[in-house]
Amino acid sequence: MLPPTAPHPDDAPSRGLFLALEGGDGAGKSTQGRLLRDWFRERGREVVMTHEPGGSALGTQIRQLLLHGDHVAPRAEALLFAADRAHHVETVIRPALHRGDVVITDRYLDSSVAYQGAGRDLDADEVRSLSLWAVQGLVPDLTIVLDISPELGRARRGAVHDRLEAEPDGFHARVRARFLALAAATLSATSWWTRPRTPTRSTTRSWPGSRPWWG
Ligand SMILES: Nc1ncnc2c1ncn2[C@@H]1O[C@H](COP(=O)(O)OP(=O)(O)O)[C@@H](O)[C@H]1O
Numbered sequence: 001m002l003p004p005t006a007p008h009p010d011d012a013p014s015r016g017l018f019l020a021l022e023g024g025d026g027a028g029k030s031t032q033g034r035l036l037r038d039w040f041r042e043r044g045r046e047v048v049m050t051h052e053p054g055g056s057a058l059g060t061q062i063r064q065l066l067l068h069g070d071h072v073a074p075r076a077e078a079l080l081f082a083a084d085r086a087h088h089v090e091t092v093i094r095p096a097l098h099r100g101d102v103v104i105t106d107r108y109l110d111s112s113v114a115y116q117g118a119g120r121d122l123d124a125d126e127v128r129s130l131s132l133w134a135v136q137g138l139v140p141d142l143t144i145v146l147d148i149s150p151e152l153g154r155a156r157r158g159a160v161h162d163r164l165e166a167e168p169d170g171f172h173a174r175v176r177a178r179f180l181a182l183a184a185a186t187l188s189a190t191s192w193w194t195r196p197r198t199p200t201r202s203t204t205r206s207w208p209g210s211r212p213w214w215g
């Protein structure tokens with residue numbers, strides 16, 4: 001496992017707010033992200049809405065390889081998601097937080113733990129520490145996990161499937177179980193040493209229709 005890296009000097013407590021939306025495919029992350037963005041904008045905050053994989057120009061190319069290319073070996077897959085995340089944090093997320101903006105990302109580190117660490121046959125702790133190394137310990141102030149069953153997720157997505165979405169329901173069931181376990185472990189075990197004052201919190205709530213989950 002990779003050793004912990006020193007916190008990045010830009011991650012001072014005075015920076016912006018970093019929120020991550022996580023969950024299975026079709027859980028409603030984009031929908032809730034837009035509602036959250038509007039909520040903050042109505043209150044005068046600058047909001048950067050972004051996503052992984054592909055939240056940067058380089059990331060767009062990595063996304064193509066990951067989601068629409070041929071077979072990718074599981075370890076190569078984990079490294080490519082981590083590379084996308086490293087570049088995304090360095091060029092998009094950290095500068096926005098430094099300006100004091102609210103950053104809302106559709107997927108972040110927990111997606112790698114769930115998809116590569118539980119969906120694939122990789123060690124989840126190793127996958128987490130790979131990503132923590134890639135982002136120099138930057139964890140969200142709040143992670144919101146939206147829960148969905150593999151069956152409902154598939155029904156919502158319709159006929160179009162990328163390489164990960166095309167995995168069988170058993171894969172998505174393992175991913176779901178890991179997301180729920182991450183949400184249950186309200187304070188992530190790794191966040192306290194990276195940024196003790198702003199630990200990652202996770203929660204699960206169901207919500208009716210397309211209302212915001214906090215409404
Ligand atoms: N609460 C909800 N109830 C029913 N359908 C929803 C709900 N939230 C989102 N949807 C629909 O499900 C589909 C996937 O939603 P989306 O927000 O794109 O999910 P994700 O970003 O997690 O893949 C979309 O067609 C969206 O309109």
Ligand SMILES: Cc1cn([C@H]2C[C@H](O)[C@@H](COP(=O)(O)OP(=O)(O)O)O2)c(=O)[nH]c1=O
Pocket residue numbers: 025026052053067081106107108109111112113115116162164165
């Ligand atoms: C960020 C991330 C995503 N993924 C997967 C989850 C999704 O199946 C896929 C793409 O993300 P997704 O949010 O579904 O993108 P979109 O809604 O635009 O299609 O990548 C991982 O396997 N590991 C990761 O670290």
